[in-house]
Amino acid sequence: MSADTSLVAPGAEKKRGYLALLVAGFFTLLSGMWVTLKNLFRKPVTLRYPRERPELSTAFRSAIDLVDFEELGSHDCVACMQCVNICPSFCIQVEGQKYDGVKRKRATKFLVDYALCSVCGLCIDVCPTETLKYSKIYDEVSFERDAFVFDLLEPFVEREEAFLEGQRIADAKEAEEKKKKAEAAKKAKAAVAAKKKADGGEEAEKAEKPKAEKPKAAKPKAEAPKAEAPKAEAPRADEPKAEAEAEAPKAEADAPKAEADAPKADEPKAGKVDKAAVEAKPAEPKPKAAFAKPDSDAKAASLARIEAAKKRALEKKKQAEQQAEGEGE
């Protein structure tokens, strides 16, 4: 018989004798059995799929979903249409409505066609209220494409009435506070003006006092919305005002009303990004402040791109219309 028919490697056979090989082989078998025995008592690694589900990475991307804010008791979509406009796959449909007594617009329809979605995440990046997130859907199966059109508002429908009611109360409160503040500011300015008139030499010193006070009050407010974006008291509505206030004091001396200046003071600072945002939703200037974050270079670029695309689309539309008219005639 050739060496190949042996139970061991041909090289090893020459070195060791018959019995030594047998014993060595026996212990080799035992070591193999030890391995299987150890594994017999280890926990299975199987994930019993339909009953158990894997814990997905935080980086996992899937269809978008609306964030359910605890403080609001609902989502915070203001139907600004930015996600709709930025979406390269045209897979989002949003409609919004203004309610009496509620300051901001509210989404009444939010459809996402996951079959079209490329999971690029632009909508999430662009969302001013940060109410969009990735869902963890990964095993959606259907024979029909329509099954992938998700209605994101569905889980919120029942709570919508309660939310609106709460929002009305909060907005009313806020408006009142605003009024009070405005009055207080008026009084302060009046006092300053009076003092200015009375004592021209101390002007600079006195003018600094309200300057030092106001930013202190304004800053925490301006930072808060970034950390915990949507609050029941709607601090975001304050934001433009707060920023305006932070910058306004310089112009304050001449201005009779700080608040009236706010939008003006804000716009040059926000720059191009804001312009785009304003253009995208001219009806609603309030949330734009959230866009004025300086770290939005990429966002600015994408917004500019979207703008360009929109212009192109508009031109095309016009051309098409002209063509249609021409053909009609």
Add this chain to the structure above:
Amino acid sequence: MLKTLSDLVPNVFLAMLLAAAAIMAFATVNALFLVWLERKVSARMQRRYGPTVVGPFGMFQTLVDVVKLLSKQLISPKDIDKPLYHLAPIVVFVPVVLGLSLFPIDKSFALVDTNVGLVLVFAFAGMGFIAIFMAGWGSNNKYALLGAMRAVAQNIAYEIPLILAALAVTMIARSMRIADIVEAQGSFPYILVQPIGALIYYISAVAETNRAPFDIPEAESELVAGFHTEYSGMRFALFFLAEYTNMVIVSMVATSLFLGGYKGPLLPGPVWFFGKVYFLIFVMLWLRWTFPRLRFDQLMTFAWKVLIPLALANLLVTATVLKVMS
């Protein structure tokens, strides 16, 4: 004193009927349990769960499988050797049932007690291979025939060390009655006297049952399913049943010859007996899910060049020692 079924039941035919019913029930339940155990053990060794859904720990999975097999169509291929083909599943099952009846499960009870018990067990075990060859030959299928030929060659090779190892034990016990052999193992089992003999017996027994790593007759990667390729439904199930019952029989022989049968402290005899048997069966499962299948030439080399010389040497030494001591 050892009692048999014919002592307890005076009517011979009634005793036969009872014995047959008891053995069939045991064989079936045992096979159901072992198939489940096999799947469970293999799964856990591979860090899976195995069956979990049907019944507690999936124990009734095999029961459901049997229902499935019962409802399957029995397919007979073209140009088969009809008598052989149809007889094979029955013939493979008969010796298995006969073999089960020969073991004393307690000090006071065995279904059948004869003074040639050990010879009978091996004789019945040999008959099983005739059935396998009938199945392979009758199927008119090249894979089945190849599997059957391998089975027969393997059987011839491994039956020799198997019987040689058992022979050494009978020499020490001076009897072929299984009850006597168990009784002869006073306070210590024969595995301490015959360690090499026990090992040789166990390895040969695994080969006799056509189980991995010696499952060459039904090597699924080369021979589809070997000798039972062409059997479906309940016919296939009978082969399966025979294989698992065969495991029990060789383990019962090993228990009786080397591990002291029903003997053991504290617990009653049957518990010890079946505990030892199922431990040996567990080791068989363990082996199967640890080692890869041997090549055919390796199988033959191992039998003829390792096991048979060792078994002969073991027998020689045993005989010499016995002669010197007496």
